[in-house]
Amino acid sequence: MLLRPGADDLRLIGYYLGKVLLGLGIVQVVAALVAFGLREWNSLSSFVIGAALCGIVGGASEAKLASRQQLTWAHGMVTVALAWLVGAVFAAVPFHLSGHYEDWLSAVFEGMSALTTTGLSVISDLDHTTLSMDFYRHLLHFAGGQGIIIVVLSLFAAGGGRIGTLYVAEARDERILPNFIRTARFIFRVAMVFLVAGTAALFLALLVAGFAPGRAFYHAINLFFAAFDTGGFAPMQASVAYYHSFAVEAVVMVLFLAGSLTFGLHFALWNGDWRLVTRHIETRTLALSTSLLFAVVCFGLVRSGAYDSFEPLIRKGFFTLLSAVSSAGAQVKNGETFLSDWGALAPAAIVAAMAIGGMASSTAGGIKALRVGIAAKTLIHDVRKLLNPESAVVVTTYFAGKRHILRDQTARAATSVLLLFIVTYLIGAMVGLTYGTYDITQTLFESVSAASNIGLSIGVTDPAMPRGLMAVYLVQMWLGRLEFVAVFALIGYAISLARGRVSA
Amino acid sequence: MTTSPRPRRRRPTRWTLVAAVGLLALVLAGTELLLRVKPLTDTAAMVVQDLPPVGLEPEPTRCRRDVDAATLERLREPLTADTRITSAHVYACPIAFDGRRVTFVGEVIGDLIERRDGVWVQVNDDDYALAVGPMGGHRNHRGFNQGLAVWLPDGLHERIEAVGGPGRRGDVVLLQGVLLRNDPDDGGGITLRADHLEVIAPTVEVPEPFHPVQAVTAAVLAVLAVGTLAWSRRVQRR
Numbered sequence: 001m002l003l004r005p006g007a008d009d010l011r012l013i014g015y016y017l018g019k020v021l022l023g024l025g026i027v028q029v030v031a032a033l034v035a036f037g038l039r040e041w042n043s044l045s046s047f048v049i050g051a052a053l054c055g056i057v058g059g060a061s062e063a064k065l066a067s068r069q070q071l072t073w074a075h076g077m078v079t080v081a082l083a084w085l086v087g088a089v090f091a092a093v094p095f096h097l098s099g100h101y102e103d104w105l106s107a108v109f110e111g112m113s114a115l116t117t118t119g120l121s122v123i124s125d126l127d128h129t130t131l132s133m134d135f136y137r138h139l140l141h142f143a144g145g146q147g148i149i150i151v152v153l154s155l156f157a158a159g160g161g162r163i164g165t166l167y168v169a170e171a172r173d174e175r176i177l178p179n180f181i182r183t184a185r186f187i188f189r190v191a192m193v194f195l196v197a198g199t200a201a202l203f204l205a206l207l208v209a210g211f212a213p214g215r216a217f218y219h220a221i222n223l224f225f226a227a228f229d230t231g232g233f234a235p236m237q238a239s240v241a242y243y244h245s246f247a248v249e250a251v252v253m254v255l256f257l258a259g260s261l262t263f264g265l266h267f268a269l270w271n272g273d274w275r276l277v278t279r280h281i282e283t284r285t286l287a288l289s290t291s292l293l294f295a296v297v298c299f300g301l302v303r304s305g306a307y308d309s310f311e312p313l314i315r316k317g318f319f320t321l322l323s324a325v326s327s328a329g330a331q332v333k334n335g336e337t338f339l340s341d342w343g344a345l346a347p348a349a350i351v352a353a354m355a356i357g358g359m360a361s362s363t364a365g366g367i368k369a370l371r372v373g374i375a376a377k378t379l380i381h382d383v384r385k386l387l388n389p390e391s392a393v394v395v396t397t398y399f400a401g402k403r404h405i406l407r408d409q410t411a412r413a414a415t416s417v418l419l420l421f422i423v424t425y426l427i428g429a430m431v432g433l434t435y436g437t438y439d440i441t442q443t444l445f446e447s448v449s450a451a452s453n454i455g456l457s458i459g460v461t462d463p464a465m466p467r468g469l470m471a472v473y474l475v476q477m478w479l480g481r482l483e484f485v486a487v488f489a490l491i492g493y494a495i496s497l498a499r500g501r502v503s504a
Numbered sequence: 505m506t507t508s509p510r511p512r513r514r515r516p517t518r519w520t521l522v523a524a525v526g527l528l529a530l531v532l533a534g535t536e537l538l539l540r541v542k543p544l545t546d547t548a549a550m551v552v553q554d555l556p557p558v559g560l561e562p563e564p565t566r567c568r569r570d571v572d573a574a575t576l577e578r579l580r581e582p583l584t585a586d587t588r589i590t591s592a593h594v595y596a597c598p599i600a601f602d603g604r605r606v607t608f609v610g611e612v613i614g615d616l617i618e619r620r621d622g623v624w625v626q627v628n629d630d631d632y633a634l635a636v637g638p639m640g641g642h643r644n645h646r647g648f649n650q651g652l653a654v655w656l657p658d659g660l661h662e663r664i665e666a667v668g669g670p671g672r673r674g675d676v677v678l679l680q681g682v683l684l685r686n687d688p689d690d691g692g693g694i695t696l697r698a699d700h701l702e703v704i705a706p707t708v709e710v711p712e713p714f715h716p717v718q719a720v721t722a723a724v725l726a727v728l729a730v731g732t733l734a735w736s737r738r739v740q741r742r
Contacts, residue, residue, distance in 0.1 A: 007520050010521070014520070014524070025729075040670070041714055041719065042640075042712055042714065042718065044722075045719045045722035046718065046722075048722035048723075048725070048726050049538075049718070049721060049722045049725055051726075052722065052725035052726045052728065052729035053531060053725065053729075054729075055729030055730070055732060055733055056725070056728055056732045057527065058733075059732035059733040059735065059736040060732055060736070062736040062739075062740065063732070063735055063736040063739040063740070064739075066739075066740070089531070089532075093531065096535050096536070096539060097535055097538060097539060097718065098640075099539060099639060099640065099643055100639055100640075102645045104532055104536065123648075124639055124645045124647065124648070125630075125638060125639040125646075125649060126648070126649055127613045127614060127626075127628060127632075127649040127668065127669075128613075128632060128638035128639055128640065128649075128668060128670055128671070128672075128673075129639070129640075129670060130640070130670045130671075130712075131670060209617060210617040210618035210619050210624070211615060211617060212615070215615055236613075236614055236626065237628075237648055237649040237650070238626055238651075238653065241653065242614065242626055242653075243617070244624040244653065244690055244693070246691060304569065305599075306686065306692075307686055307692050308686075309688070309692075311688070311691050311692065312686060312688075312691055312692025314691075315691030315692060316691065316692045316693075332691075332693070333693070333694070334595045334650075334694070336566070337595055337598060337694070339566065339568070340566050340567045340568070340595065340596055340597055340598060341598045341599065341685070343569050344569050462647055462648055463647050463648065464645075464647055497521075
């Protein structure tokens with residue numbers, strides 16, 4: 001029997017949504033300070049409007065909606081699912097006011113893409129946009145990549161017990177330290193260390209590449225946000241190809257990898273435990289899948305005649321593959337040339353890499369190496385069972401932080417999400433085909449990129465794309481980021497609001 | 505006799521939802537209104553005059569796998585010395601123009617990336633470069649920026665006065681050189697290695713007009729936000 005949620009439930013959800021908006025407001029205040037420093041007055045006023053709206057709604061919800069009611073799993077799931085939607089809308093306020101987006105849907109698309117660290121963009125005339133607006137796009141990657149919830153937990157939360165549900169609902173089910181607050185703060189500390197080290201490394205690489213110091217710093221900070229948070233935005237429309245520098249590309253690749261590592265492995269590395277990293281099922285799955293796919297990419301590129309020497313295979317082929325696997329989405333070539341210059345095999349391998357994605361509990365998207373690894377282990381387990389006598393007990397284990405026995409429940413959970421991702425990819429691809437202007441290579445590439453929160457584009461996503469398709473990609477980004485469960489909970493909640501019985 | 509517990513009355517949810525939807529609608533409508541009253545500038549002067557004509561078919565033909573030699577020849581045939589190529593044509597079929605000498609026109613944008621014997625520069629030939637100017641002062645959406653990566657050896661790049669950026673259209677240059685589909689000096693990138701540069705339209709400053717209504721709205725909302733947050737803190741302390 002469905003119970004209709006009452007006003008008290010909605011109050012609680014509204015209260016936590018308000019907290020998330022306060023976090024988003026702080027992000028916009030930072031962008032406003034940058035705009036003030038650069039004397040970009042229209043951008044400044046648009047950030048102030050955005051931050052003020054967040055402050056008004058967040059402040060009012062804190063004052064009027066505070067409740068003694070405990071946060072349940074249902075509340076947590078619904079709050080997080082709504083947080084990404086509402087967050088994308090409020091993040092879009094400065095975008096829309098900038099005039100660089102054709103309509104509200106485009107601005108919300110950009111907000112969702114930024115927060116989910118997807119990196120598909122529909123901005124018109126990026127190369128002339130104000131520096132503070134460009135900075136804001138990348139800062140949203142950082143806020144979203146660390147998780148809006150993480151930001152809120154780190155900045156506002158006093159106690160961890162009640163808000164652990166929000167953390168798990170955000171598809172970050174790995175608790176590294178004994179409580180959620182300490183885990184959130186550890187993740188934030190890792191990000192801060194990488195922020196300093198990564199920006200410094202990029203700054204030096206850009207200086208060596210021939211940039212003036214001021215511009216090198218501007219590009220370095222934005223590139224860092226996009227790379228470490230496996231975003232996909234770049235300060236210029238030409239993306240990473242703009243820099244013509246292997247040193248810059250190498251630093252960006254290292255940051256991709258760091259961003260796509262699970263925070264548990266960051267913790268292990270932090271403590272110098274390399275053995276844990278090399279034994280981890282996700283490390284092994286990614287190493288194996290990336291090696292195989294790189295072989296396919298190289299074969300495809302050489303066969304198509306795109307490249308015939310080692311350097312382009314690394315700087316174009318490997319970079320793009322790593323960008324796909326890590327779900328970073330940075331490009332070193334124009335998207336259309338995937339179709340017109342790379343043949344069929346290499347783009348197919350890139351699509352496969354995008355579908356697999358990075359590691360669970362990281363900023364990466366996609367099905368995740370953990371699930372692919374478990375699905376593969378399940379297959380091997382089933383074959384072993386068939387080959388052994390019926391009375392034999394076959395036990396399969398995997399290492400993820402510690403040795404686990406592969407249980408049916410784990411296998412089912414992994415394969416269910418895997419299946420949901422595949423269905424989502426196919427739905428997006430089919431919707432694209434209905435417009436009649438794209439072929440299956442294009443629509444599948446773009447659909448996988450959106451649902452896996454990658455950001456590589458073959459040219460379907462652009463400011464003038466069909467609005468229906470834009471809305472589908474927007475939903476795919478949202479679904480992919482939350483890995484379905486929280487969204488299903490929200491749908492269930494909406495149904496019970498409409499059709500559930502009032503509890504006695 | 506036992507009495508059953510009195511049913512707890514749950515407060516209605518309808519008005520909570522209506523308030524949330526109303527708030528969202530207000531945000532959307534308010535920002536849309538602000539955008540519509542934004543002061544705009546006339547972009548007629550941004551059209552670059554006397555451009556060489558585009559020598560290829562208006563809609564670029566995209567090459568797909570295993571394109572044959574006859575198709576390639578058909579694609580590149582219309583290109584002559586006094587016509588120009590566009591980046592859209594290049595990206596639609598890079599192999600067709602590989603190693604060809606071409607003429608290309610566009611705005612120098614972003615940075616002059618200095619190397620030992622020259623500079624790398626991005627040259628955009630989109631409508632923001634050649635027809636309507638930088639966005640901010642107008643609302644003529646013309647899609648993404650698009651252009652080519654260009655290598656300018658020493659002796660050429662010194663003629664560039666300024667590059668484009670926020671509120672500024674950089675020098676519009678006419679370039680001639682060899683197009684490479686797989687430039688070994690750029691790790692396999694598609695580049696134009698120029699040997700001739702001519703500035704055909706100088707840099708134009710196009711500052712975004714100040715939006716007074718937006719500034720006043722921001723100030724009012726900021727005061728309201730500070731007030732709301734102060735109220736919220738007071739309520740929480742109680």
